[in-house]
Amino acid sequence: MTLKQPYVTPQGRPIVEGGYPQAGGEAPFFDAQYGASSADNVPATSPTNTWSFTGTTAYKHLWADNGSPGVATLTLNSSDTNSWLRVLNYGFSLPGTATLVGIEVDVKWNSIGTNVSANIHVSYGASAATLSATDNGGAISASADSVVTYGGEADLWGETAGNLATALGTTDFGVSIRPSTTEVGDQTCQVDFATVRIYYTITAAGNVRVDQQYAEVLTETDSDVRVTQHYVELLRSEAVTVDGLRYQRVIVVT
Amino acid sequence: MALIFMDGCDQHSNSTDVAMRWNYSVAGNVVQSNGPWSEQSISLNTRGDRDLQTAFGPKKEYGDVVYTAFWQRMGPSNSGRRGWIQYHNSNGFEGGTYAWDGFAYTIFADNMGCIWGHANEWTTAPVLTFYRWQWVEIAFTFHNSAGAVQIYVDGTQVVNETGLDTNRDAGGNDSLGAISYASQGRIPTDNADKHSYNDVIVWDDSGSNINTFPLGPQRVATLRPDAEGTTIQFTPQTGTDNSAMVDEVGGADVSTYNESSTVGHIDMYTVDNLAFTPTTVNAVQVSAQVEATSTTDREFKLKADDGTTIGASGDMQTPNGGTEYWQNHIWELNPTGAAWTETTVNGMEIGIEVVT
Numbered sequence: 001m002t003l004k005q006p007y008v009t010p011q012g013r014p015i016v017e018g019g020y021p022q023a024g025g026e027a028p029f030f031d032a033q034y035g036a037s038s039a040d041n042v043p044a045t046s047p048t049n050t051w052s053f054t055g056t057t058a059y060k061h062l063w064a065d066n067g068s069p070g071v072a073t074l075t076l077n078s079s080d081t082n083s084w085l086r087v088l089n090y091g092f093s094l095p096g097t098a099t100l101v102g103i104e105v106d107v108k109w110n111s112i113g114t115n116v117s118a119n120i121h122v123s124y125g126a127s128a129a130t131l132s133a134t135d136n137g138g139a140i141s142a143s144a145d146s147v148v149t150y151g152g153e154a155d156l157w158g159e160t161a162g163n164l165a166t167a168l169g170t171t172d173f174g175v176s177i178r179p180s181t182t183e184v185g186d187q188t189c190q191v192d193f194a195t196v197r198i199y200y201t202i203t204a205a206g207n208v209r210v211d212q213q214y215a216e217v218l219t220e221t222d223s224d225v226r227v228t229q230h231y232v233e234l235l236r237s238e239a240v241t242v243d244g245l246r247y248q249r250v251i252v253v254t
Numbered sequence: 255m256a257l258i259f260m261d262g263c264d265q266h267s268n269s270t271d272v273a274m275r276w277n278y279s280v281a282g283n284v285v286q287s288n289g290p291w292s293e294q295s296i297s298l299n300t301r302g303d304r305d306l307q308t309a310f311g312p313k314k315e316y317g318d319v320v321y322t323a324f325w326q327r328m329g330p331s332n333s334g335r336r337g338w339i340q341y342h343n344s345n346g347f348e349g350g351t352y353a354w355d356g357f358a359y360t361i362f363a364d365n366m367g368c369i370w371g372h373a374n375e376w377t378t379a380p381v382l383t384f385y386r387w388q389w390v391e392i393a394f395t396f397h398n399s400a401g402a403v404q405i406y407v408d409g410t411q412v413v414n415e416t417g418l419d420t421n422r423d424a425g426g427n428d429s430l431g432a433i434s435y436a437s438q439g440r441i442p443t444d445n446a447d448k449h450s451y452n453d454v455i456v457w458d459d460s461g462s463n464i465n466t467f468p469l470g471p472q473r474v475a476t477l478r479p480d481a482e483g484t485t486i487q488f489t490p491q492t493g494t495d496n497s498a499m500v501d502e503v504g505g506a507d508v509s510t511y512n513e514s515s516t517v518g519h520i521d522m523y524t525v526d527n528l529a530f531t532p533t534t535v536n537a538v539q540v541s542a543q544v545e546a547t548s549t550t551d552r553e554f555k556l557k558a559d560d561g562t563t564i565g566a567s568g569d570m571q572t573p574n575g576g577t578e579y580w581q582n583h584i585w586e587l588n589p590t591g592a593a594w595t596e597t598t599v600n601g602m603e604i605g606i607e608v609v610t
Contacts, residue, residue, distance in 0.1 A: 206548025207513035208572065208608045210488065213500045213542040214478045215525050215558070215604050216262045217594070218455065218464075219532030221473040 086128050087194045088174035094200055100161040100168070102153040102199035105136070105175050110145040112188040117180040120150050122157050122196075124167035128174055133158030137180065140189050153199040168198065256461030257584050258310045258320075260539050262474030263452050264294045267504030272296055274543075275580050277309040277432060286445055289452040290325050290387045291473065291530075297448035298437035306435040307342070310456055314430040316397045316421075321467050322433055323391040324454040328384050329447035338436040341394055341420070387452070391468040396420055396430040406468045463586040464536055472536070475528055478503075483522030483603035484559070488512035497523040500542075513547065514608055522559060522605035528596055535594035540604045541582045546572035553609040556583045560598045565589025569609050 094100065103122055117139050121131040134157040136150040151157055156164060167173045175194045179187040266272045266285045289295035296306065314320050322339070388408050395402035401420030405413035421430075433456060437449035453474040459465045479497035490499045491510045499510040500523070512521055538558060546552040556567040567583035588594050588602075 206546040206550055206552065207515045208552045208554050208606070209511045209513040209545050209547055210500050210521065210606050211508040211511045211543040211545065212265070212502060212504075213523065213540070213604060213606065214265060214476055215599075215602070216260055216264075216539045216541065217475045217477060217528065217532075217535060217599055218257070218260055218537040218539070219473050219475060219528075220469075220534040220536060221471050221532065 084123075084176040084178050085191065086123060086174055086176045088128055088172060090168070090173060090196050092168040092173070092196075092198055094165055094168060094198075098165075098200040100156070100165040100198060100200045102155050103151050103157060103164065104153060104155070104197040104199070105150045106147050106195045106197070107150065107175075107177065107191065108145055108147045108194075109140060109189050109191040111140040111142045111179065112190065114142045116140050116142065116187050116189060118189060119176075119178050119180050121176045122151075122159070122164070122174070123176040124164070124170065124173045126172065128172040128176065131176055140179070145190065165200075256459075256464040257455065257457045257537050257539075257586055259308045259454070259456035260474060260537070260582075260584065261308075261454050262293070262476045263289065263296045263454070264474075264476035265503060265541070266294065266296065267507070271504050272306070277307045284445060284448070286448075286450065288327070288446065288450065293452065293476075295325070295327070295450040295452035297445060297450040306451065306454075307432050308435075308454070308456060309432045311431065314396050314458075317395070317400070318430070318458070319393055319395045319402075319467075320430065320433070320456065320458050321391065321393050321469075322454070322456045323389065323469060323472065324435065325387045325452040326390055327387045327450040327452075329449055338434065339392060340434040340436065341396070341430060342432040342434065385446070389471040393467045394420065404467070409468070409470065461586070469536075473530075473532070475530070475532075477525040477528070477599070479523035479604070480526050481524045483524050483605060485520045485522045485605070487516070487519040488514040488521040488606075496521055508543070508545075517608050517610060520557065520605060520607045522557065522603040524603050527600040532596060535596065535599055537584055537586045538588070538594055538599065538602070539582055539584045540567075541580055542606055543580050544570070544572055544606070545579065555607045555609055556581065557603075557605040557607055558583075558585055558589055559603040559605070560588035560590055560594075561601045563589040563591075566607065 105120060105122070107118075107120065109118075118137040119135050120137040121135055123129070123131050134155075136155070136157060138148075138150075140148070164173075175196060177189075177191065177194060179189040261275060263285070266275065268285060272285070284297045285294050286297050287294055288297070298306070310320070320341075389406075391406040393402070393404040398419050398421045399417070401418035402416045403413055403418065403420070404411060404415075435451050435454060453472060455472065455474070457464050457469075459467070479501040481497050482495070483497075486496050488496060490496045490512050492499075496512045499512045502510065514521075540556045540558050542556055544554060552572045553569045554572070555569060558565045565585060565588070570581045570583075572579070585594075588598050592598075
């Protein structure tokens with residue numbers, strides 16, 4: 001499955017839907033190294049981004065069968081408090097100007113037996129061992145598997161937006177799930193998938209504002225005509241008589 | 255690149271405006287309507303150097319030449335002030351300093367052309383008249399041994415020196431990136447006595463246009479928006495006349511504006527006609543004071559339409575939100591690729607486009 005691109009809801013709140021964890025395009029997977037009891041649906045090449053089961057001794061079995069009643073079946077004993085099904089590496093990437101405001105998790109699952117509840121946290125940090133402060137779990141339907149939504153667009157699961165935003169893009173960010181163990185004895189749930197949707201707000205890009213605009217034109221100009229002196233020359237003829245001879249002479253007046 | 259910098263000094267209404275346009279400007283600059291052709295000028299009333307400093311890039315390296323030209327007007331003989339032109343290398347030191355002394359009547363004083371470590375070598379003692387605008391052009395070759403300087407005043411060459419060290423700094427900061435236009439001396443009480451500059455340009459010998467020296471006297475005409483252009487897509491601060499929002503004098507006035515957040519939006523405005531008939535139009539520079547209204551940077555282009563082709567600058571980025579800044583783009587040829595003419599200038603539109 002390909003991650004959906006960010007889009008904006010009609011309410012104007014951008015969201016990113018993570019869908020299934022990134023696992024080479026198919027989901028769900030589980031990692032055989034964590035004790036799959038059946039290898040039927042383990043990919044030939046074990047994906048690195050997978051379901052992982054953190055239990056060591058308390059889990060009963062975990063398998064996949066590609067459909068109802070679920071892919072991964074977790075059965076926990078009331079004495080177990082450390083085992084989780086962790087769905088990791090959603091590959092989110094928040095825009096640089098985004099502020100995380102909520103995380104929503106959809107889990108399709110059902111329980112075997114009645115009065116089975118679940119614990120659900122978002123988790124992050126080394127080996128996804130840090131569980132969110134808030135457990136958003138609740139009762140699981142004992143009938144056919146169905147999608148149940150946990151958290152929401154304004155729910156940060158008791159964590160700070162900064163911590164979660166930093167963790168979102170890491171391989172250790174994900175969802176930790178297990179059937180609760182309030183009942184005596186084993187409790188079993190069957191999980192098809194867990195999707196994560198994050199909600200964030202983006203600081204609105206400002207306007208491009210033009211306060212003034214003008215053009216400057218570089219032109220050649222003629223030099224000044226500078227007048228430093230001003231005078232008149234008058235050329236005229238005047239007849240003079242010298243020794244009985246008549247001459248023309250020139251007088252210049254300045 | 256050829257024409258690097260141009261300021262007609264007409265868009266400033268006070269020292270704040272001047273400081274916004276120039277790279278470095280101290281307080282005390284004033285704007286007067288005493289320029290050539292009764293246009294505005296910038297007058298300096300402080301005695302510090304580097305009063306007006308323009309940076310240019312890319313920086314000049316050894317062997318490169320940079321030209322500057324400007325109209326300058328001296329105060330009276332008893333003012334005791336000088337005009338200074340200083341070249342700054344990458345370390346801020348002067349590569350060369352030229353000053354003309356207000357005490358000297360009608361000629362440049364001996365201390366003009368005091369290229370560092372060299373005696374003054376005037377080819378011709380230039381005529382300088384107080385209270386008169388004169389066109390000065392300077393060619394400056396930057397080099398630590400093969401530097402050169404040529405100076406023309408009103409078309410007459412008065413300095414022609416070669417084989418100079420025009421990089422004063424001994425620290426090896428061998429790039430040149432700024433020129434200062436300054437004054438020094440007693441502070442005059444009368445604005446008319448202050449040393450003034452107008453129509454300052456800087457260019458070099460690259461490119462195909464405006465790459466020669468000297469250019470001869472130039473005049474910079476400032477044309478402001480006078481009506482809506484072909485495309486109006488920005489939102490005016492008030493009313494419906496976009497051109498009226500951006501046509502004011504004074505860079506510090508940001509009370510009216512046009513704005514848009516939509517990529518691709520364009521605003522174009524027609525401009526005033528030239529008030530005179532130029533011999534030749536050498537270039538058109540479009541300037542805009544642009545800001546982003548949030549801390550998110552935006553990009554835009556300045557535009558010029560010569561009636562045939564709409565030209566655009568490269569992408570320009572607004573500074574961080576809330577800060578106004580001048581951005582400029584020079585078209586030495588019109589966007590169609592021909593020389594500008596009076597007709598194309600009078601018919602052009604200028605504008606802006608939101609890029610990101």
